[in-house]
Amino acid sequence: MGSDATPSKANAAGPVPDPAATPEARPLLGMGLSALEQWAQQQGQAKFRGRQLHDWLYAKGARRLEEVSVLPKAWREGLAATPPAGASDWVGRSRELHRSVARDGTTKLLLGTHDGLSIETVGIPAEGRLTVCVSSQVGCPMACRFCATGKGGLQRSLAVHEIVDQVLSVREVMGERPSHVVFMGMGEPLLNSEAVLDAIDCLCSDLGMAQRQITLSTVGVPRTLPTLAERALERLGRAQFTLAVSLHAPDQRLREELIPTAHAYPIEALLEDCRRYVAITGRRVSFEYILLGGLNDQPRHATALAQLLRGFQSHVNLIPYNPIEEEEFQRPSPAAVESFRRGLQERHVAVSVRASRGLDADAACGQLRRRLTA
Numbered sequence: 486m487g488s489d490a491t492p493s494k495a496n497a498a499g500p501v502p503d504p505a506a507t508p509e510a511r512p513l514l515g516m517g518l519s520a521l522e523q524w525a526q527q528q529g530q531a532k533f534r535g536r537q538l539h540d541w542l543y544a545k546g547a548r549r550l551e552e553v554s555v556l557p558k559a560w561r562e563g564l565a566a567t568p569p570a571g572a573s574d575w576v577g578r579s580r581e582l583h584r585s586v587a588r589d590g591t592t593k594l595l596l597g598t599h600d601g602l603s604i605e606t607v608g609i610p611a612e613g614r615l616t617v618c619v620s621s622q623v624g625c626p627m628a629c630r631f632c633a634t635g636k637g638g639l640q641r642s643l644a645v646h647e648i649v650d651q652v653l654s655v656r657e658v659m660g661e662r663p664s665h666v667v668f669m670g671m672g673e674p675l676l677n678s679e680a681v682l683d684a685i686d687c688l689c690s691d692l693g694m695a696q697r698q699i700t701l702s703t704v705g706v707p708r709t710l711p712t713l714a715e716r717a718l719e720r721l722g723r724a725q726f727t728l729a730v731s732l733h734a735p736d737q738r739l740r741e742e743l744i745p746t747a748h749a750y751p752i753e754a755l756l757e758d759c760r761r762y763v764a765i766t767g768r769r770v771s772f773e774y775i776l777l778g779g780l781n782d783q784p785r786h787a788t789a790l791a792q793l794l795r796g797f798q799s800h801v802n803l804i805p806y807n808p809i810e811e812e813e814f815q816r817p818s819p820a821a822v823e824s825f826r827r828g829l830q831e832r833h834v835a836v837s838v839r840a841s842r843g844l845d846a847d848a849a850c851g852q853l854r855r856r857l858t859a
């Protein structure tokens with residue numbers, strides 16, 4: 486008799502427990518080994534079933550529980566009939582709705598959720614590495630004026646399985662193990678920080694990624710950075726991921742123009758919270774600065790930015806603007822980008838320029854989803 490037909494202990498001992506009736510009935514993706522072992526035991530199964538599930542979810546990338554052929558068939562069938570809240574199957578994987586591949590290999594996926602929403606995720610290959618740009622929310626409430634996602638508002642935050650699924654989906658489609666993950670897709674991660682920290686834990690503990698290869702990017706939410714630092718230490722044991730703060734302007738007035746929600750968070754308070762984050766975690770903060778042609782890319786802006794960051798152990802990442810359809814803003818000229826970079830470097834600010842990837846594949850945040858769901 487194959488293992489498919491082996492009756493579970495619960496079957497032999499009495500009725501199978503209703504899986505969806507367990508207090509925290511939620512998809513399995515995102516759970517670690519001991520949680521899966523516990524869950525299997527709650528279902529009346531042997532503890533080792535949890536290890537089998539772990540192997541199939543993370544190493545083999547199973548999409549549905551029925552694929553996990555090592556599990557007793559009767560148990561799988563019982564589970565299939567009673568999916569948990571928030572998913573159509575216990576595994577918790579999404580459906581691929583659309584794929585867009587750029588000439589440089591950058592691959593953008595539009596993934597469908599159980600409740601009919603769509604999530605963007607991007608795989609960015611580069612020599613010796615594969616970076617996945619993941620979303621933490623469906624849409625975003627921060628309304629940054631240069632961002633396609635911000636134009637549609639927030640629909641909801643993503644659960645941990647929906648975040649981990651994005652990394653697995655890119656791995657599956659690109660046939661390569663992701664080396665880096667950046668939370669720079671749709672959404673403001675600090676408005677969904679518990680699920681984001683759970684996802685980071687899963688990526689490191691269950692998919693074997695290094696925490697240092699993960700970047701969390703935020704535009705800033707008042708009074709959340711010190712809490713994030715403390716919660717990361719509690720939840721992950723250490724906070725070694727990179728925090729990237731989207732500054733985008735060297736002063737409050739210009740910043741509010743670009744990020745309307747910044748009116749509630751003065752730039753000095755944001756920097757003070759960054760200092761507290763550094764003090765708690767011992768990690769340097771990165772600052773992201775999107776260069777918008779003629780608007781914030783002038784030499785005087787570079788001087789003001791260097792002044793603002795004086796004495797701050799940081800790194801500035803310049804991002805030449807990637808135009809969205811409305812063309813409200815301009816891409817900066819290569820000369821302006823170089824002059825801005827030099828302006829910072831000459832003032833002893835560590836700086837790099839992010840190379841544009843996948844421009845032909847709607848690669849800017851939110852572009853693909855807007856085009857396909859508009």
Ligand code: SF4
Binds near residue numbers: 670673
């Ligand atoms: S740039 Fe980021 S924080 Fe701003 S609206 Fe877009 S997704 Fe949200």
